[in-house]
Amino acid sequence: MAIENMSRFQLYIFDKDRKPLLKRLQKFADVHFVDVRRNAKDDDVLPAPDVSLEWQQNNEVISKVQWMLQLLEPYKEKPGMIQGLKEGLPQASLEQLYDLQESYPWEELYQYLQSAHQTGEDKKNQIANRKQEMEELQPVRATDIPLEALGEHRMTITQWGTIQSKQLEAFEEQTKDEPYLVLEKIAEDGQTLYWQASFLKEDRHRQEDLLRKAGFQPMQVQGEGTPADRIRVLEEEIRQLENDREEARNRIKSKLKELPELHAYFEALQNRKLRLETQGKFGQTAYTTSIEGYVPTVEIDRFKKAVEDVSGQAYVADFTDAERDNAEVPIRLKNNSLVSPFESLTEMYAMPHYNEIDPTPLFAPFYWLFFGMMGADIGYGIILLAITFVALKFFNLTEGMRRFVKFFFYLSFAVIGWGVIYGSFLGGLVAMPALIDMNKDFMVMLILSVALGLVHLFFAMAIKAYMSVRDGNPMDAFYDVGLWYMALVGAILWLLGSFLPLPAIVGKIAMVVMIIGMVGIVLFGARDSESIVGRLVGGLYELYGISSYIGDFVSYTRLMALGLSSAFIGYAANLIVGMLFQAGIIGYILGFVVFLGFHFFNVFLTMLSGYVHTARLTYVEFFGKFYEGGGVPFKKFVHP
Template sequence: MAIVKMSKFDLVIFNSKRAEILKRLQRFKEVNFVDINLSDSEDENDEINENKIEGVTKYVNNEELTHIEERLHQVRSAISLIKKYDVRKTRLRDVIKGNENYTFDELYKKVLSYDWKKISSELNDIGAQYANIKSRISKKYSKYDEIDLWERLDVNPKELKQLKKVNSYLGTVPLKLKGTFIEQISNLSNTYYEELKIVKDEVYYLVISLIEENEAKKLSEVFRDSSFTVANLDIDAVPQDYKDKLQKEISELKKEKRKLKSKIKSYGEDLTDLEAIYEYLQNKKLRITESEKLAQTENTNIINGWIPTAKKDEFEKLIREETDGNYYLSFEEAKKDDETVPIKLKNGKISTNFETLTQMYAYPRYNEIDPTPLFTPFYILFFGMMGADVGYGLVLLLATAITLKIVNLNDSMKKSVKFFFYLSFSVIFWGFLYGSYFGATIPKMWRLIDPSSEYNTLLIGSIAFGVVHIFVGLGIKAYMLIRDGKSLEAVYDVLFWYMALAGGIVFLIFKLKNLSPVVTQVSMWVMILGMAGIILTGGREAKSVGAKLGGGLYSLYGISSYIGDFVSYSRLMALGLSGGFIASAINMIAGMIAGNWAGMIFVPVILVFGHLFNMFLSFLGAYVHTSRLMYVEYFGKFYEGGGRPFKDFRTETKKINLKD
């Protein structure tokens, strides 16, 4: 339950063995390559090209990378095309079945046995045809809509343009200028006009005018005054006949489209195979991109990286088998304060499911400790206190247990479900203590506290949990300082704060309650000594005496932040109460309409959906606010983070479950 110990390796192999070594290392999985810097100078301003180690160059393979990206695009397009028309994944049995399971060897055999290049190529061709037909149909619909505007025109517009004694115009006038247009054009004796259609704010017209200079001049003025816009209807048929022709063409194209769609659906059984191929190609691409971190000479490859120290023997055995003993390999255990060491976490059965919370905040540095097992018990306890209801906890327990039992989940999803599985026990436990069963109480059922009436007790308990939580955080800080040989700093930064805070809390409680005068007096002096210690040591890094005292007083002022931290834990009470009151309100609403025919219909609906919605809100609030208590109030006392995560030599598969 800690940060995995790491060792750095330097490996030299012959060029001919590079591809096979990388394949074997991908099966090995737990290797994090280091990008080899060929500069022999530590000055970042020096040009790398001027400082290259003689005879050593970076390994580059752009051609193979381009090729694999083309293959990935081809397979990805084929998968997308099948998925677009595949309905099988919506079936419950397919959801339960989940992704296909493969080992790395099984995946490689699939690539060799399945003709994926042919299938993906066929699908891409069909997809291109399908897209082309869709585009043609869309264009014809656009043309149809354009012609539809002129459907009342009963002559061929091309023939109108060929008339020798008259000019013909098709165009539009804004609806607000229709009166102006009609008034002015009606005064022209040698001009005919016909209104064809009104669409939104425009009126469509046919205008025929005698070819005569004076008439043309007057018509031009009419067009200008009425904002007449000439339209170019470029068809060689009567609009209605052209529309009929377009409808037939669209109908034929739709038939072709349906045939292609059926053809795509016939490839449905290839989906899971193509998804497996896609994940294989993704891993192959990773091998190519990671190989660019290597260096090479004329005959050899130089590989640097990190592996877990416990895996050194297995790693060397793998290299020895693959190279027939022709290799050079050395190991160096990571130094404690080396910030370049990649971080890999290893936790127990329960804590491992809470690692995501640590990763969301920040990975620990190599010289820190993994906070996951240190906050897991508190997280479970606080989440349950906020969700507190036996019924809600049982629903969460059953839902997660059934999902883990019957659904084939990948490792990431399995961890997420287990995370809520373990939290459900705490929700049930606190629900039992509060006597809450879907927001209701059971007569004569034992309970420790009634939240609706004993909220003051609940508030005090919440803050007490906060005190313990923060004190544990300070204790962890003390441990880390002592571990690093800084025992005096543990006294200055932890013990004095323990004295000031604990002494102050005990003093206030015993003073206000008029309890033991001896304890009151002792706690007061403990508090005073703690505060004096903070003042004298809080500014110890300053040079002058005045600055030291000023820094110490400022450090003591930090006690106000501790008070704020303690108050933050009141949310443990607040969220538990809010969820319980909403649940009670749902029950009350259902009870108000029960007892008649409408109640038989609506009461089950209100109870089921109401409680499901409240359950979602309660668990969401508990997740967010418990995380906040960990990140702000708890981590702030001992944890900094900033480590770089260890990246396994595998892609994170989404379409299959890749087993070791």
């Protein structure tokens, strides 16, 4: 249960083996590459292999395949959520992906889908144009003036157009003195008036300018027959275009059977992209390639075997233990099956450096304990247990999702356990014996919460002391942890003496220990300062940090508060349901719905609150005492 030991390697191969070796190492997967030029001087820099053209071509294919997937996916019949979880995502081996990459006829499929899609889009645009024309003609549908009468004739021009009713008076005023302008209102639609305007062809520009200034907006109409005739023609054309568009959609649907292979091909291209981009970290000479990186120490023999499968004995490899203080060493956590589900919390915060310790097995028991205190209901724990058990047993989950579900599966036992301690079952629905009565023992719960918080904080400080001793700095452990233990324990016992009947000698000893600890913090808290004044001022500032511990202790009262809030929400739901049950059969139905709705919502809210607030106690109070983080995650050489 620790950070996995890493070994740094330097590998030299013939350049002809570079591409096949990368394929073989993708099957191996457990290798993390670094740039060979990261520490090189300018005159020692080896150029990277030039794969820019391949990378560009591969990206172009990726874009086209991605477009095809986006085109086909909406036509796919979506399984129900439960069925989808059972089926999971399609999986293909790297060997299958490599074969598919070489043989899949993607170009033929792309041309077919592009043609069908373009046809559908063309029909869609034609339908939209005809619908717009129909919309413009609808208000004048009743007129019997043929559309052939519009447009240019031998001596005249006839147009249809609109004006707004509020402009009518001004329109008539501006056009009344035009002897060669004939106006006729042909329809009305709300505030829009439809007019026909006829004028001499030779006077076109003046009349069109006059009409425009008067608010006349010409309509663009075409076709034969009356507006009603034209609308019927458009309706028939739209029906035909819809049929054509549906045929184009059916052509696309006919290729749905290609989706599984298309997804696999897309995955193959992404893996090829990874191989191409990784080569940017290599160094190349005329005949050889230089590669550097890290492998887990236990995997060195398998790594050598992978190289030999491609290069035989024609390679040079040098392996050294990774330097403890090197920030570039990639981090992979290695924990047993009980602890590994908690690794996601460490990863979400920050991976440790190689010279740190893996905090996961250290915080996991506390996280389990605190989450259970915040949930603390037998019924809610059983619900969480049942849901996660079914998901783990029957659903085809990804590795990450399985780990996340297993995380809550383990936590469900803590919720049940604290439910037994508090005697809570679905908010008091069933009376249970309790070791701690949530309705009475508030002070006990408060003291318990703060006491557990004290243990949590002191354990984190002990980890810091251990790391100092491990690194050969035992005095740092005393100055940074031991003196704080003295100050805090002394202060706590001294204060307790005011409330509890402790012997007077205990209070005196506690006060002396507290003073010694505080003086030590002032003297040694800023021991790296170069001046005495700086050391004392820095020490006083360090001692002022004791106030933060008060806030830390108060933070742990949320263990009690969230446990109580969950229980009281459940209790309130039960009261409401009890009142509804008194209203007869309708009340029973509504009560059952309210019972399920309230309690499932409370389960969700309780688990979410427990997850967030326990993570907060871990990240702020626990990690803040010893953990730095910021390590580089180990990246497997395979597309996720």
